[in-house]
Amino acid sequence: MTAIGQPIRRFEDDRLIRGHGQYVEDIKLAKMVYGVFVRSQVAHGLIKSINTEEAKNAKGVVAVITGNDIKEKVGKNFTAWIVPNSNQVSAEISSRPLLAIDKVRYVGEPVALVIAESREEAYDAAELVDVEYEELPAVANIEKAIQEDAPLVHEGVSRNIALSWQIKNGDVEKVFSEADKLIKQRIYINRAAPIPIEPRACIADYTNGRLTLWITSQNPHIHRFYLANVLGIPEQKIRVIAPDVGGGFGAKIDVYNEELILCYASSLLKRPIKWVETRSEHFVASLHGRDFLVDVEFAVMNDGRVLGIRGQSYANMGAYLGTVSPGVASVLHGLILPGPYRIEAFDYTTNAVFTNTMILDADRGAGRPEAIFVLERMMDLIADELGIDPLELRRRNYLPAGENIQTVTGLSYDSLDFSKVLSKFGEVSDYQALRDYQRKAREEGKYIGIGVVSSIDICGFAPSPVVGAVGLQAGQWESAVVRFHPTGKVTVLSGTHSHGQGGDTTYAQIVSDTLGVPLDSIEVLHGDTDMIPMGWGTYGSRGTSTGGSAVFKAAEKVKEKGKLIAAHLLKLSPEEIDFSNGNYFAKTDPSKKLSIQEVALHANVGWNLPAGVEPGLEAQAFFDPPNFTYPFGIHLCMVEVMPDTGEVKILKYIAVDDGGKIINPLLAEAQIHGGVVHGIGHAMYENIAYTDDGQLLTGSFNEYALPKAHFIPRIESYFTETPSPANPLGAKGIGEEGAIAAQIAVANAIIDALEPFGVKHLDGPYTPARIWKAIHQSNGKNEN
Amino acid sequence: MKQTINLKVNGEACQIDVEPRTLLVYAIREILNLTGTHVGCDTSSCGACTVLMNGKAVKSCTLFAVQADGCEITTVEGLAKQDELHPIQQSFKEKHGLQCGFCTPGMMMLACEILQASEEMSEENLRKLLKGNLCRCTGYQNIVDSIADAKARMTAVA
Numbered sequence: 001m002t003a004i005g006q007p008i009r010r011f012e013d014d015r016l017i018r019g020h021g022q023y024v025e026d027i028k029l030a031k032m033v034y035g036v037f038v039r040s041q042v043a044h045g046l047i048k049s050i051n052t053e054e055a056k057n058a059k060g061v062v063a064v065i066t067g068n069d070i071k072e073k074v075g076k077n078f079t080a081w082i083v084p085n086s087n088q089v090s091a092e093i094s095s096r097p098l099l100a101i102d103k104v105r106y107v108g109e110p111v112a113l114v115i116a117e118s119r120e121e122a123y124d125a126a127e128l129v130d131v132e133y134e135e136l137p138a139v140a141n142i143e144k145a146i147q148e149d150a151p152l153v154h155e156g157v158s159r160n161i162a163l164s165w166q167i168k169n170g171d172v173e174k175v176f177s178e179a180d181k182l183i184k185q186r187i188y189i190n191r192a193a194p195i196p197i198e199p200r201a202c203i204a205d206y207t208n209g210r211l212t213l214w215i216t217s218q219n220p221h222i223h224r225f226y227l228a229n230v231l232g233i234p235e236q237k238i239r240v241i242a243p244d245v246g247g248g249f250g251a252k253i254d255v256y257n258e259e260l261i262l263c264y265a266s267s268l269l270k271r272p273i274k275w276v277e278t279r280s281e282h283f284v285a286s287l288h289g290r291d292f293l294v295d296v297e298f299a300v301m302n303d304g305r306v307l308g309i310r311g312q313s314y315a316n317m318g319a320y321l322g323t324v325s326p327g328v329a330s331v332l333h334g335l336i337l338p339g340p341y342r343i344e345a346f347d348y349t350t351n352a353v354f355t356n357t358m359i360l361d362a363d364r365g366a367g368r369p370e371a372i373f374v375l376e377r378m379m380d381l382i383a384d385e386l387g388i389d390p391l392e393l394r395r396r397n398y399l400p401a402g403e404n405i406q407t408v409t410g411l412s413y414d415s416l417d418f419s420k421v422l423s424k425f426g427e428v429s430d431y432q433a434l435r436d437y438q439r440k441a442r443e444e445g446k447y448i449g450i451g452v453v454s455s456i457d458i459c460g461f462a463p464s465p466v467v468g469a470v471g472l473q474a475g476q477w478e479s480a481v482v483r484f485h486p487t488g489k490v491t492v493l494s495g496t497h498s499h500g501q502g503g504d505t506t507y508a509q510i511v512s513d514t515l516g517v518p519l520d521s522i523e524v525l526h527g528d529t530d531m532i533p534m535g536w537g538t539y540g541s542r543g544t545s546t547g548g549s550a551v552f553k554a555a556e557k558v559k560e561k562g563k564l565i566a567a568h569l570l571k572l573s574p575e576e577i578d579f580s581n582g583n584y585f586a587k588t589d590p591s592k593k594l595s596i597q598e599v600a601l602h603a604n605v606g607w608n609l610p611a612g613v614e615p616g617l618e619a620q621a622f623f624d625p626p627n628f629t630y631p632f633g634i635h636l637c638m639v640e641v642m643p644d645t646g647e648v649k650i651l652k653y654i655a656v657d658d659g660g661k662i663i664n665p666l667l668a669e670a671q672i673h674g675g676v677v678h679g680i681g682h683a684m685y686e687n688i689a690y691t692d693d694g695q696l697l698t699g700s701f702n703e704y705a706l707p708k709a710h711f712i713p714r715i716e717s718y719f720t721e722t723p724s725p726a727n728p729l730g731a732k733g734i735g736e737e738g739a740i741a742a743q744i745a746v747a748n749a750i751i752d753a754l755e756p757f758g759v760k761h762l763d764g765p766y767t768p769a770r771i772w773k774a775i776h777q778s779n780g781k782n783e784n
Numbered sequence: 785m786k787q788t789i790n791l792k793v794n795g796e797a798c799q800i801d802v803e804p805r806t807l808l809v810y811a812i813r814e815i816l817n818l819t820g821t822h823v824g825c826d827t828s829s830c831g832a833c834t835v836l837m838n839g840k841a842v843k844s845c846t847l848f849a850v851q852a853d854g855c856e857i858t859t860v861e862g863l864a865k866q867d868e869l870h871p872i873q874q875s876f877k878e879k880h881g882l883q884c885g886f887c888t889p890g891m892m893m894l895a896c897e898i899l900q901a902s903e904e905m906s907e908e909n910l911r912k913l914l915k916g917n918l919c920r921c922t923g924y925q926n927i928v929d930s931i932a933d934a935k936a937r938m939t940a941v942a
Contacts, residue, residue: 028814
């Protein structure tokens with residue numbers, strides 16, 4: 001039986017296509033009341049007064065809670081990433097009160113919670129809360145925030161710098177003095193956001209001595225851990241349920257103030273409280289991403305070899321540090337910046353900057369898209385400067401194929417083979433023909449551009465000792481349980497959480513192959529901390545490689561235990577037993593056999609077990625891989641730019657990715673589709689814009705443009721398979737690879753199309769207005 | 785204050801009391817308890833709330849429930865006939881047209897309207913017809929393929 005590698009249709013689909021999914025907003029509890037947040041309308045200001053009287057007396061209102069009401073009773077919301085040797089500001093500075101106390105630091109910061117019998121009454125009453133602010137000078141962007149005389153977001157710091165973390169290796173001075181050319185660029189990657197279509201929501205029910213929180217979370221156990229820490233509730237008294245979750249993309253990793261304060265409020269009121277974020281609220285109050293300003297210089301030889309990289313990045317953290325944002329700004333960004341290339345010397349300092357904006361954190365890729373964007377933008381600038389074809393330039397710099405390939409930043413790439421990806425890319429793209437077409441089209445006055453990029457990602461977010469050493473205050477192993485029921489059916493529990501990825505199906509495929517059990521006998525469950533052993537959730541493209549490997553390991557343990565029971569029943573020694581296709585059999589006489597279902601029944605009734613073997617047939621496993629996984633690939637984007645309007649049409653998009661062993665090609669390809677369109681969106685349409693004084697300009701889908709179906713071409717997705725030695729499945733992560741490669745593939749294609757206008761570099765988002773302006777402001781004129 | 789309205793929802797007649805300000809989507813979700821219809825925005829942009837009203841795809845967040853008085857409403861729960869999935873549901877499953885599933889009911893209801901047209905449809909035109917509905921997971925490709933597949937299924941049966 002081989003389910004692995006097959007395009008198995010998803011088991012989770014049936015309920016979802018019938019409208020029987022259960023998302024948090026769908027849940028109703030008896031005596032449930034509704035919460036609405038009053039949020040700061042100023043970016044920086046002192047709270048002079050909060051008048052809640054009128055709201056408290058309004059119809060249906062149960063309670064109005066402000067920061068001062070709770071300040072002695074609950075802790076603050078803190079970051080879980082403390083980057084070593086980075087002078088990261090103390091938790092006292094970077095942590096946020098659950099409701100603002102005395103001061104607000106960004107538009108949208110929760111100031112008061114209004115709770116009423118109905119949602120409408122809560123909204124009506126929230127309008128009646130009167131907050132008086134004394135506005136302070138605010139700062140919203142990186143360049144202004146790092147100036148010496150900038151307004152300070154926090155007291156007790158001399159500058160708006162949250163941390164500075166340097167990575168240095170090799171003889172940087174030497175390679176920069178010996179290089180033929182130094183190529184330098186400032187690159188800004190604009191702010192965007194993950195934007196799942198389901199906004200956040202939660203229901204807190206602390207009514208019977210235990211707290212139950214239903215929440216839109218990618219990682220319910222992390223929420224439980226935080227609730228225990230911030231609210232002081234014993235962890236065994238907390239149950240966190242993340243039911244069907246309508247997409248995450250990073251937005252639902254973080255522990256936010258809203259769920260923490262809702263849980264506390266439920267303990268006061270002894271009633272369940274529901275809060276559902278509106279989309280407008282989501283734009284001001286759910287995490288943003290990207291927003292990196294990078295100054296970088298590359299030392300190159302005339303033959304195209306890149307010898308060294310040096311520079312600085314500044315990531316706009318917003319007003320406080322998010323759950324993992326210090327890592328996004330530093331470790332997850334800087335370490336991967338050399339990408340798939342052989343670089344001798346590297347000196348790069350990552351900085352995190354406070355501003356009066358919403359908190360930044362993980363947005364599909366989290367630090368790595370920004371790194372690969374910078375790297376691959378520079379590779380195109382170098383190719384242009386040296387007159388070398390961009391793909392050829394990359395080929396000349398690739399690290400060798402192999403396992404455990406060391407990089408200049410100290411990473412060890414689990415397995416790498418760009419020749420395989422290149423060869424597949426050659427088969428499917430006819431790159432030279434596209435370049436020929438581009439040349440001819442240019443002669444005809446059409447502005448065609450091609451971006452061809454190489455990317456690599458850090459996935460799995462394990463091993464735990466390594467993530468611990470770089471400052472994450474958490475483990476990153478994963479857990480699983482595989483349980484045989486008396487009837488031979490199987491339940492699988494995973495500490496990861498599936499919110500679209502399809503883990504319920506891929507994990508079943510893994511179990512089916514390992515135990516020889518039909519797919520329809522397997523049920524995969526996740527998302528309930530009372531039922532699932534401690535696990536760390538889904539993000540960082542870790543589900544299959546880390547979570548799936550834990551499932552595999554648990555299934556292997558079950559198989560081994562089953563062998564002891566089978567041997568006993570067949571009156572043989574375990575050494576005389578083999579297992580295949582769901583049957584234990586005598587090596588010497590395969591007709592002497594027992595199915596694993598028969599063994600499961602014996603194990604569960606326990607009438608006749610070998611001495612020393614406990615009843616039951618289930619196992620729990622924890623998997624902590626010895627290395628991260630590093631998927632890699634080549635993406636090509638071809639565009640046409642319309643010079644009269646600045647509009648861009650994507651003509652072609654080819655993705656060739658190496659995701660290690662692919663468990664389910666249907667689902668893997670769909671991850672690439674979604675990731676690529678996320679990247680296209682961030683490149684061309686999506687921009688979180690603040691005014692200089694911190695007012696959000698893009699507060700709805702009318703201003704923040706998510707890609708629509710007709711903006712997007714067909715994505716041609718192909719895989720090569722270079723197994724990862726870092727896990728028993730050989731799998732790598734592919735959830736973020738598309739987003740990482742696409743944003744820069746699109747950018748490079750557009751800038752390539754603008755070459756006839758003398759445009760060498762342009763920052764995104766690549767909207768028609770920006771492109772039109774670049775064309776008309778360019779010094780170099782169209783040669784045609 | 786409340787008004788009584790009459791609806792035929794998924795083939796069943798019902799009478800409900802709503803406030804004049806109650807949006808159709810909340811009448812469907814919270815009074816009729818048909819939670820397959822979702823809310824993804826507050827500006828009529830995302831289409832997660834799409835239902836059929838008298839056979840036409842409408843965004844139920846953009847109508848007051850009172851405006852639907854006397855109308856026939858079909859929600860995602862009304863697509864399957866008992867165990868038998870509607871062709872659009874079969875196609876979404878077969879072509880992996882959904883990931884998180886949140887936009888899916890709205891997408892399928894919009895697709896139902898699109899599928900009523902008898903003429904052949906280019907992929908480009910089909911994509912344009914989806915412009916009122918947003919998806920973040922799929923990149924749309926498998927949604928487009930699902931609708932094309934459903935078209936083929938329904939043509940084969942007809």
